Amino acid sequence: MSKILIIDDDQLICQALAKKFKRMGHETDCTFTLKQGLDFSFSNEFDIVFLDVNLPDGNGLDAIDAIKDHPYAPEIIIMTGDSDPDGVELAMKSRAWDYILKSSSQKEFEFSLTRALEYRQQKQSRPNGKSLKRDFIVGESRQIKICLEKVAKASNNDTPILVTGETGVGKELFAKAIHENSKRRASSFIVVDCAALPEHIVERILFGHSKGAFTGADSDKVGLIKLADGGTLFLDEVGELPLSIQKKFLRVLQEKRIRSVGSRNEISSDFRLVSATHRDVSKMIGKGRFREDFYFRIASIKIEIPLLRNRKSDIPLLVNYHMDRKKEIRNEFPHELSREFLTQLHGYDWPGNVRELFNTIDFACSDAYNGSILFQKHLPDYIRTFNIKNKIKKFSKIRPKPDSGELKKGILPLKDHIENTKFEYIQNLLSATNNDIKESCRLSGLSRGHLYRLLQQYKLT
Amino acid sequence: MNFILFVHQDAVENGDRLKNAIEQNFTQIDIQICKTFNAFKSRLKQFMWFSDHELFILLADTKDRLKELTSLVDLLEEKRLILILPDTSKGITAKAHLFFPRFFTTMSNSYDDLCSVLRKMIEQEKILIKNH
Numbered sequence: 001m002s003k004i005l006i007i008d009d010d011q012l013i014c015q016a017l018a019k020k021f022k023r024m025g026h027e028t029d030c031t032f033t034l035k036q037g038l039d040f041s042f043s044n045e046f047d048i049v050f051l052d053v054n055l056p057d058g059n060g061l062d063a064i065d066a067i068k069d070h071p072y073a074p075e076i077i078i079m080t081g082d083s084d085p086d087g088v089e090l091a092m093k094s095r096a097w098d099y100i101l102k103s104s105s106q107k108e109f110e111f112s113l114t115r116a117l118e119y120r121q122q123k124q125s126r127p128n129g130k131s132l133k134r135d136f137i138v139g140e141s142r143q144i145k146i147c148l149e150k151v152a153k154a155s156n157n158d159t160p161i162l163v164t165g166e167t168g169v170g171k172e173l174f175a176k177a178i179h180e181n182s183k184r185r186a187s188s189f190i191v192v193d194c195a196a197l198p199e200h201i202v203e204r205i206l207f208g209h210s211k212g213a214f215t216g217a218d219s220d221k222v223g224l225i226k227l228a229d230g231g232t233l234f235l236d237e238v239g240e241l242p243l244s245i246q247k248k249f250l251r252v253l254q255e256k257r258i259r260s261v262g263s264r265n266e267i268s269s270d271f272r273l274v275s276a277t278h279r280d281v282s283k284m285i286g287k288g289r290f291r292e293d294f295y296f297r298i299a300s301i302k303i304e305i306p307l308l309r310n311r312k313s314d315i316p317l318l319v320n321y322h323m324d325r326k327k328e329i330r331n332e333f334p335h336e337l338s339r340e341f342l343t344q345l346h347g348y349d350w351p352g353n354v355r356e357l358f359n360t361i362d363f364a365c366s367d368a369y370n371g372s373i374l375f376q377k378h379l380p381d382y383i384r385t386f387n388i389k390n391k392i393k394k395f396s397k398i399r400p401k402p403d404s405g406e407l408k409k410g411i412l413p414l415k416d417h418i419e420n421t422k423f424e425y426i427q428n429l430l431s432a433t434n435n436d437i438k439e440s441c442r443l444s445g446l447s448r449g450h451l452y453r454l455l456q457q458y459k460l461t
Numbered sequence: 462m463n464f465i466l467f468v469h470q471d472a473v474e475n476g477d478r479l480k481n482a483i484e485q486n487f488t489q490i491d492i493q494i495c496k497t498f499n500a501f502k503s504r505l506k507q508f509m510w511f512s513d514h515e516l517f518i519l520l521a522d523t524k525d526r527l528k529e530l531t532s533l534v535d536l537l538e539e540k541r542l543i544l545i546l547p548d549t550s551k552g553i554t555a556k557a558h559l560f561f562p563r564f565f566t567t568m569s570n571s572y573d574d575l576c577s578v579l580r581k582m583i584e585q586e587k588i589l590i591k592n593h
Contacts, residue, residue: 172561188555193563195585198577205574216573227554329535330506355539 002117004028007037008052013102020106034058039449045072048116053080066456068095069142075116133180136173138321139314143306150303155181160298163276165305168353171276174305178274179232187231190224195237202245204261213262225258228271239279246294253297273298308350308357315345316434322358335365340376342431347387423458462586463491465517470496472522475568479520482572498529505536517542527556534559
């Protein structure tokens with residue numbers, strides 16, 4: 001028996017569906033507003049949630065992420081009276097299982113529910129992100145969890161993968177995690193930095209060469225592709241690979257056989273290919289700087305690593321992880337973080353991503369020297385300047401003319417002021433508890449459901 | 462860009478060949494040389510953060526030297542490095558990739574490939590600085 005929740009303001013539909021699902025042997029609950037539905041889904045463990053789009057107190061599509069973030073992560077089936085193509089796209093992107101029109105027959109509802117339950121059963125029976133060997137991948141944000149789910153799935157097969165993301169997001173860590181979780185983990189993980197290889201040597205570095213193939217080739221040399229035999233070949237910065245090599249590589253991927261420079265014989269190499277790039281490869285294809293056929297070969301699975309500014313809730317975890325590593329590896333003087341220090345880290349945009357964050361922590365620790373607490377004063381000037389400028393910008397938006405003669409205009413309505421204060425309170429609460437929901441509830445005295453509702457309201461999920 | 466070379470004092474001939482190849486080809490580059498594990502370890506602890514301007518070139522002239530270097534792998538995390546290996550047997554290359562090297566090669570008389578890679582890395586750094 002499974003547990004199903006229906007969130008719809010149309011009581012007749014709720015009753016009809018509940019009756020149907022109960023007859024199918026499932027425990028079914030109904031709620032008629034989004035708020036009730038969210039409270040109910042947070043405090044129970046549902047397998048499936050049927051979610052209406054147009055609810056009296058909000059749009060169901062906006063609640064998908066919050067419902068999915070529940071540890072039990074129910075499958076969501078969106079139902080609507082309108083056939084809205086944009087809504088369909090949003091629902092699917094938000095990890096909803098299905099999208100069904102209310103005018104569909106009961107059989108169609110039954111079919112959608114049965115399939116969702118089958119999918120859920122299958123999903124629960126195989127290892128999930130939590131059992132992954134994550135190595136140095138730190139974070140519990142939704143974005144990172146999605147990536148880890150993809151890593152878990154990708155590790156079970158040999159399909160070529162392209163990892164994308166800006167500089168400093170940690171693409172190589174994900175590549176390594178794919179290898180470490182695959183059946184090839186006992187064999188080599190061979191890294192090739194395509195950006196570091198000059199065009200005239202890249203072929204023989206990858207394919208190897210035989211004795212006498214060129215001046216100075218005084219012996220046979222095995223290439224990196226052959227060295228990856230049985231293991232994983234990681235082409236870092238694959239966007240820099242010359243076009244002529246892309247063509248040759250394409251053949252290797254098709255046939256799993258290579259011919260070293262100057263050799264007549266082919267040899268086999270059974271490797272799994274993982275590539276990474278910070279470039280927009282589709283743009284490169286458009287400009288004729290990357291082969292489309294090669295791209296489709298290497299990017300059967302794509303994993304995009306999120307920017308740090310899009311997963312700021314992971315900052316406290318990343319900072320703690322880095323501080324622990326420093327203490328463990330370098331036996332460094334331990335520092336504690338002041339609340340203002342963390343607030344400053346949250347405020348910054350991190351164009352250099354996790355790498356920039358770690359460098360910043362190192363800088364601050366070095367600046368603090370023997371002082372046991374890191375204050376905002378220990379941060380580089382450019383970060384503090386950025387945050388101050390940002391604050392002024394936000395303040396100017398609220399008060400476009402902070403003229404002393406018109407001070408009255410700067411006074412916000414009490415309701416808005418209370419909302420701002422509540423928002424800041426929740427932000428500080430999460431920072432202080434490192435996003436620990438249980439601890440946040442204990443400190444604030446809020447119920448779990450109330451806290452989740454606030455997180456959703458202030459888009460802090 | 463700065464080069465930080467680890468060439469153990471016991472790797473006499475091989476070490477000299479590598480030093481000469483680099484010093485002769487890169488006269489404008491600041492090159493620091495560490496000749497013992499302790500000196501190298503201290504150097505690694507001295508500067509912690511990742512830098513595009515530093516490149517570590519490590520000569521593992523024997524299997525044992527590579528094994529010893531492996532004990533420093535945590536300190537080399539996030540460093541850009543190149544490894545020179547005694548050979549490319551499976552055991553050696555498996556160990557080499559624990560370092561996440563940007564390039565690895567074996568000991569040679571001329572180090573032509575190594576110098577080509579270093580030149581490209583210097584060019585890239587110039588582009589990076591220009592774009593910044």
